[in-house]
Amino acid sequence: MKKIIYLAAAIVLSCPAWATPDLPFTQAVSVKYHIPQGLELVKVITDYNDNVHVLTKQGFYRLSGNDLVRDQRFRPLAQKIPLDVTTQEGSGHLYYLYADKCLTNGYAGIPYINLPQGKFNRVVVDAAGRMLLAGNNALAVANKGKLQDLPPIPEGVQRMEANGGTFFILSNKAVYTFKDDHFVQVHAVQQATAMAFRGDDILLGTGSGYYAVNRNTGDTSIGLQTRVPVPVINELMVANGRIWAGTPEGAFMRTDSGTYRYFASKRWLDQDMVKSMAANSHGDMYVLTPTGLNKIAFIQQTLAQKASFFERKIRERHIRxxxxxxxxxxxxxxxxxxEMADTDNDGLWSSFYLSSQAFRYAVTHDPTAKRYAWEAFEAFERILSINQLTGFPSRTFERKGYKNSDPERWRDSPDPEWEWKGHTSSDEYVAYIWITAVLNEMVAETPEEKKRVTDFIDKIMTHIVDHKYTMVDIDNKPTLWARWNPEYINWYPTTIGDRRLGSTTIIAGLQLAYKLTGKERYKTEAYKLLNKYGYLKNIQIDYRTIKQTPGYLHEGVNMGMGGWNHSDDEMAFLTYWVLYKYAFTDELKAQYKGAILNHWEIERPEKNAVWNLITLAIAGNxxxxxxxxxxxxxxxxxxxxxxxxxxxxxxxxxxxxxxxxxxxxxxxxxxxxxxxxxxxxxxxxxxxxxxxxxxxxxxxxxxxxxxxxxxxx
Structure with missing residues (x-):
């Protein structure tokens, strides 16, 4: 029986119970369409074929691919400019209102009516084919070619809808419904601006949010919803059962859980002022602004497909x-x-890509991933060889005359065609130990490959130890941030995070260098820092005690002020992988694990996937x-x-x-x-x-x- 239990436990450990299948999920994406210049955009509408049309002051347009083009398919209508267009309730056929007639090309073109010139400028069509027409102080219903004038709404018509086989009108005072050949008031409104329907609810947009009333009784069915992204509502729609609102500051959608997705800024729309909205049968939303047509689409993809998108994007335009x-x-x-440009932390940012390819290779054994990892590593190797110093890593490099970031920090290379950037920081150092660890574990398979990785970190760590735990630039001075010596680290009080972080990063590097090179010097130096200078205690400082601590100036920077440093979180978690996996002893591992969990608990509200996964690899949480x-x-x-x-x-x-x-x-x-x-x-x-x-x-x-x-x- 015991053997069976042990076997079952082994199976659980090798096949994590928390593994999540990579099922398709819904991803919101934005599409922006090409619009001819000079168009005055009025209204977007979709028909039952999911064709997208836009009414403009210059004529009727349709989407063709990614372009908005003049709709010239029906030659008799091609040069005409509709006053309004609508789709029939239920059928989705397009109806066109002109100054003298209303017609459709559906039903073999049979439904149409001639109208008094210029009397009507708005139309909706119900499921039975009746047309509700409105104009300045004019209201009528057309049915089977006959026009019946109706008493106008005294305060005018803001919105008209056909829903549930009848007509509704929103004015600035009330909602009206069509009964017995005339309109009767259902609900009195104040400052209502938009109207939509969902089941028996009439949804009403206002300048303070939206609410709903019962279409039969006019009683409130949903109270005023003010906790919305933008309460000033211009447009309301229901698509696939979800409420959408257009506002002067973007669009939003109510989710099934009762929260809101907010679509604003040029990530989603060409501008935030929403004029009109229309949905297709899939629930994608077309949003018309004064200057453009946009689609908020909801695609189904797996996380793997999403990864493939970014893999291709990076190889196409992001490798320098x-x-x-x-x-x-x-x-x-x-x-x-x-244009690709250098940045202040090319090494740190590149370490994310290199390590992604290392993990990818470990999972798939795809030789392409291995190639990309080594190509990135070539850049890391060159930051050492491009300058005239020993073991000092340049921040980045560029062909002479094309540098971008911080021009005062660039130096001439011995190679006259190139320049390199100095002033290397602890951020960059963290990248070096991180990529060394993952390359060693996942990519370097031959003795020659192992040696490449080992030589890289050995040169850097030798430079640091030789220069009393600093990186010394071409001016023979330590750089501003690459400092790990006890006089600097222990100068900080325990309430400033740099004391813990600096101790963590240097010990991780020394452990890693010892593991790869076998040089006792690294182990000796590490234990000296851990024990004699208190770096082990520093690593275990409780992050909950970090706080504002004014008065600690380092080269003009007040180190205890400015709030939480999220760059330090990034450096810490990348370092934790190295610190834990290359620990000298199990006892140290246990102490490191406690410190890492202490940090992770504070970071949990940020939901960062990298911090989560590194903590999982180390602590199982x-x-x-x-x-x-x-x-x-x-x-x-x-x-x-x-x-x-x-x-x-x-x-x-x-x-x-x-x-x-x-x-x-x-x-x-x-x-x-x-x-x-x-x-x-x-x-x-x-x-x-x-x-x-x-x-x-x-x-x-x-x-x-x-x-x-x-x-x-």
């Missing part, structure tokens, strides 16, 4: 000498105008739902559009706090400003005017880590 590159867009939002949520909501569009969420009324703001967690719940990533792992995920506003684009390695690393750790099938 092996480094990952974000793009400068000479024309905002236009990736065709892109992770938030499965948050990790899947993070991967699914990661945006497909990584252009740095300006995003503004602070104006939203559907979020719960928290009082000011040290971690700058602004809201009680984290917004989906595709509603946040584009950011890397080193930013505060709770930032509500950010971005620019679309002048740059990130690559997507931020997604690829946690995706392939999840596959490697077998929590995603």
């Amino acid at each position: 000498y092996g480094f990952i590159a974000n793009l400068h867009l000479n024309t905002p939002g236009d990736v065709g105008s892109a 992770y938030d499965a739902a948050a990790t899947t949520w993070w991967l699914q909501t990661f945006p497909m569009d990584l252009i740095t559009w300006k995003i503004t969420n602070s104006r939203r009324k559907d979020i719960t703001l928290l009082p000011p706090n040290f971690r700058n967690q602004y809201t009680a719940e984290l917004l989906p990533l595709d509603e946040q400003p584009v950011h890397r792992h080193n930013a505060n995920a709770f930032n509500l506003d950010g971005g620019h005017n679309g002048e740059s684009e990130l690559a997507g390695d931020e997604y690829l690393l946690p995706y392939w880590m999840a596959r490697y750790l077998k929590v995603l099938d």
Whole structure:
């Protein structure tokens, strides 16, 4: 019996019970269409074939591929300009209202009626084919070619709808329904601006949100909903049972769980002012603004398919000498105008891509992934060889005359064709130990490959130890941030995170260097720091005690001020993989594990997939739902559009706090400003005017880590 129990336990360990199948999920994406210049856009409408049409002041247009073109298919109508267009309730046939007639091309073109010239400018058609026509102080119903004038609504008509076989009118005072050949009031309104229908509910948009009344009694069925992203509502629609609203500040959709998806900024729309909306049969929403036509589409894809999208995107336009590159867009939002540019942390950002390919190779054994990992490593090797110093890693390099970031930090290379950037920081150092570890574990298979990786980290760690735990630049001075000596680290009080972080990163590097090289020097130095200088205690500082601690100035920087440092979180978690896996003893592993869990518990509200998965690999703990949520909501569009969420009324703001967690719940990533792992995920506003684009390695690393750790099938 015991043998059977042990065998069962082994099976559980080898096949994690928490593994999630990679099933298709719904991903929101934006499509923007090409619009001829000079059009005055009025209304978007879809017919029963899901064809998309736009009424303009210059004529009737339709979508052809990604282009809006003049609808010339019906020659008798091609040069005519409708005053209004609508689709018949139920059938979805298009009806055209002109100054002198209303007609359709459906039903073999039979339904039409001649009208008094210029009397009507609006039309809706019910399921029976009756046409409700409205104009200035005019109202009529056309049925089977006969026109019946009706008493006009005294205060005028704001909206007309055909629903449930009858007509409804919204004025600025009331909702009316058509009964016994005239309109009767159903519900008195105040400042209602939009109307839609769902079951027996009449949904009404206002300047303060939306509410619903029963279509038969006029009684309130849904109270005024004010906790919506934008309460000023111009348009209301129901698509696939979900309520949509168009506002002067974007569109939003009510989800099945009662929360809202908010689609604003140029990530989603060409501008935020919504004029008109129309849905197709799949629930995709077409949003018309004064200047453009946009679609918010809901595609079904797996996380693997999403990864393939970013893999292709990166290889197409984001590789610079092996480094990952974000793009400068000479024309905002236009990736065709892109230039690859160096940044302050090419090594750190590239480490995410390199390590994603290392995990990918470990999972798939695809030689392409191995090739991409080594190509990225070539850039890391060259940061050592391109400068005239021994073991000092350059931040980045570029052909002479084309540098981009921080021009004062660039130096001439011994190779006259190139320049290199100095002032290397601890951020970059973390990238070096991280990529060394994952290459060693997952990619380097031959003795020659192992030696390449070992030589790389050996040179860097030798430089650091030889220079008293600093990186010394060409001016023979330590750089601003690459410092791990006890005089610097222990100068910090325990309430400033740099004391714990610096201790963690240098010990991880020394352990790694010892494991790969076997040089006792690294082990000796590590234990000296751990024991004599208290770095082990520093590593175990409780993150809950970190707080504002003014008065500690380092080269003009007040190190204890400014709130929580999310870049430090990024450095810490990448380092934790190395710290734990290359620990000298099991006792140290246990102590490191406790410190890592202490940090992870604080970070859990941010739902970061990388932090989750690294903690899982070390401590067996992770938030499965948050990790899947993070991967699914990661945006497909990584252009740095300006995003503004602070104006939203559907979020719960928290009082000011040290971690700058602004809201009680984290917004989906595709509603946040584009950011890397080193930013505060709770930032509500950010971005620019679309002048740059990130690559997507931020997604690829946690995706392939999840596959490697077998929590995603």
